[in-house]
Amino acid sequence: MRVQRPKPITEQVSDILRQRLRNREYPPGSRMPSESELALELGVSRATVRTVMAKFATEGLILRKQGDGTYVNERIRDVDFRYGGIWDFSRLIEDNGYTHSIKTLLVEERNPTQQEAQALGLDGNTAVINLQRLFMANNQPAICTNNAISRSFIDVNIDLTQFNSQLPIHKLLQEYCHQDIAYAITDIEAKSAAAPINAVLRRSADTPLLQLTETFYDKVNQPLVFGISYFDQAILRLRLVQAWG
Amino acid sequence: MRVQRPKPITEQVSDILRQRLRNREYPPGSRMPSESELALELGVSRATVRTVMAKFATEGLILRKQGDGTYVNERIRDVDFRYGGIWDFSRLIEDNGYTHSIKTLLVEERNPTQQEAQALGLDGNTAVINLQRLFMANNQPAICTNNAISRSFIDVNIDLTQFNSQLPIHKLLQEYCHQDIAYAITDIEAKSAAAPINAVLRRSADTPLLQLTETFYDKVNQPLVFGISYFDQAILRLRLVQAWG
DNA sequence: TAGTGGTCTAGACCACCCT
DNA sequence: GGGTGGTCTAGACCACTAC
Numbered sequence: 277m278r279v280q281r282p283k284p285i286t287e288q289v290s291d292i293l294r295q296r297l298r299n300r301e302y303p304p305g306s307r308m309p310s311e312s313e314l315a316l317e318l319g320v321s322r323a324t325v326r327t328v329m330a331k332f333a334t335e336g337l338i339l340r341k342q343g344d345g346t347y348v349n350e351r352i353r354d355v356d357f358r359y360g361g362i363w364d365f366s367r368l369i370e371d372n373g374y375t376h377s378i379k380t381l382l383v384e385e386r387n388p389t390q391q392e393a394q395a396l397g398l399d400g401n402t403a404v405i406n407l408q409r410l411f412m413a414n415n416q417p418a419i420c421t422n423n424a425i426s427r428s429f430i431d432v433n434i435d436l437t438q439f440n441s442q443l444p445i446h447k448l449l450q451e452y453c454h455q456d457i458a459y460a461i462t463d464i465e466a467k468s469a470a471a472p473i474n475a476v477l478r479r480s481a482d483t484p485l486l487q488l489t490e491t492f493y494d495k496v497n498q499p500l501v502f503g504i505s506y507f508d509q510a511i512l513r514l515r516l517v518q519a520w521g
Numbered sequence: 522m523r524v525q526r527p528k529p530i531t532e533q534v535s536d537i538l539r540q541r542l543r544n545r546e547y548p549p550g551s552r553m554p555s556e557s558e559l560a561l562e563l564g565v566s567r568a569t570v571r572t573v574m575a576k577f578a579t580e581g582l583i584l585r586k587q588g589d590g591t592y593v594n595e596r597i598r599d600v601d602f603r604y605g606g607i608w609d610f611s612r613l614i615e616d617n618g619y620t621h622s623i624k625t626l627l628v629e630e631r632n633p634t635q636q637e638a639q640a641l642g643l644d645g646n647t648a649v650i651n652l653q654r655l656f657m658a659n660n661q662p663a664i665c666t667n668n669a670i671s672r673s674f675i676d677v678n679i680d681l682t683q684f685n686s687q688l689p690i691h692k693l694l695q696e697y698c699h700q701d702i703a704y705a706i707t708d709i710e711a712k713s714a715a716a717p718i719n720a721v722l723r724r725s726a727d728t729p730l731l732q733l734t735e736t737f738y739d740k741v742n743q744p745l746v747f748g749i750s751y752f753d754q755a756i757l758r759l760r761l762v763q764a765w766g
Numbered sequence: 767t768a769g770t771g772g773t774c775t776a777g778a779c780c781a782c783c784c785t
Numbered sequence: 786g787g788g789t790g791g792t793c794t795a796g797a798c799c800a801c802t803a804c
């Protein structure tokens with residue numbers, strides 16, 4: 277276990293303001309206190325407040341008007357909506373108004389597929405750990421994910437049957453591989469899914485699925501995880517907020 | 522015509538550094554000059570350089586390592602890749618390695634559909650301008666877009682036949698409506714497209730399409746444009762880069 | 767130990783909106 | 786005119802990495 281430093285001030289400010297937004301202490305559509313007021317109240321510099329506000333603005337959470345003030349965007353419901361940052365399927369399900377749970381379908385060690393080997397930069401003989409999971413929304417199957425991690429990242433002594441597969445992928449990597457994800461590249465496609473996928477999602481084959489193909493990298497550009505996920509659109513919406521400035 | 526202020530310094534710095542990255546003056550994978558060096562060289566403060574670098578980092582363009590340096594991410598090819606910011610289909614096509622052109626299929630004034638009226642907050646009697654365009658990649662149809670703008674935004678004297686529909690949507694709004702887009706909400710879905718869409722995209726009906734449903738808003742949260750777009754996946758890939766921090 | 771990026775401050779000036 | 790967000794600076798200190 278590592279010694280915990282106190283959180284950076286910007287993060288603390290961010291937490292406080294997110295909390296107030298979630299509690300509707302600053303109601304949707306209303307004008308927030310000015311940056312100077314917030315800085316004074318929280319005992320930090322205006323620059324620090326502005327750093328946080330800039331992040332909120334790119335998420336579309338607030339609308340800033342020069343010469344006027346900063347307003348809470350009533351169109352963005354969930355304060356935890358994330359723009360930037362890797363997608364967290366558990367949160368995505370919660371954001372859509374469901375309670376989530378994770379069902380582990382498979383944990384196995386096997387040789388990589390050709391696609392996995394290419395994405396992870398492996399030769400065909402290096403094994404991968406394959407983790408297949410089903411994200412449930414109100415106990416209905418919503419997302420089916422398949423993640424491959426190079427076997428060499430994981431301590432050989434780990435008992436796969438004891439694997440805590442409830443964690444989001446970046447936590448899994450921290451826990452079992454001591455690796456931090458720096459960024460991800462995601463391809464979004466519309467697919468007619470194969471029969472097995474339709475079976476686990478309990479859906480008919482006539483409507484197409486959203487397929488996300490993700491590769492996660494660390495700071496030295498080493499590929500960590502390759503994953504393919506399928507979305508059931510009957511339950512979930514994939515929604516982006518894109519802000520200018 | 523409005524008087525042009527000189528560009529903000531951060532934007533000038535951003536332009537210069539993007540240029541150098543594009544020219545491979547800072548080659549992919551190499552270490553960039555330190556923030557202090559850049560600040561000194563460009564005659565700006567380190568904070569200004571950091572503002573720009575932070576933006577690049579969220580785009581995945583660079584990888585910053587504390588105690589070491591800043592490295593050019595060789596996995597992100599095109600320097601103009603945008604994360605955050607509204608999607609510009611013309612640029613998206615160029616990013617995929619094609620030359621783009623725009624074919625205007627239709628410019629008409631009509632009553633809004635129910636979906637358009639709801640998104641734009643109109644009653645059924647307020648007309649909209651409907652703009653249907655086809656974005657071509659190497660003269661092949663790649664994206665079919667359909668945008669509805671409230672008629673009341675546009676000068677009644679504008680001759681629709683003279684409409685310059687070559688512009689991206691945010692430029693169109695500036696030009697003809699004097700409105701600035703602040704943010705957009707986009708839903709991404711996999712669809713089996715209707716026959717007319719398949720016809721204009723010259724594709725068979727057996728493979729699904731990506732459908733983007735976008736609504737654009739201004740700073741006072743007024744809906745400006747509602748649009749539905751279809752992607753031909755055989756030609757284009759919808760790819761996101763998501764970075765942490 | 768030297769140099770890098772990470773964090774934060776205090777303060778200045780500007781453009782803009784409201785009244 | 787007074788207040789707001791937008792921009793930029795100079796400088797301080799910290800955490801971390803490479804050497």
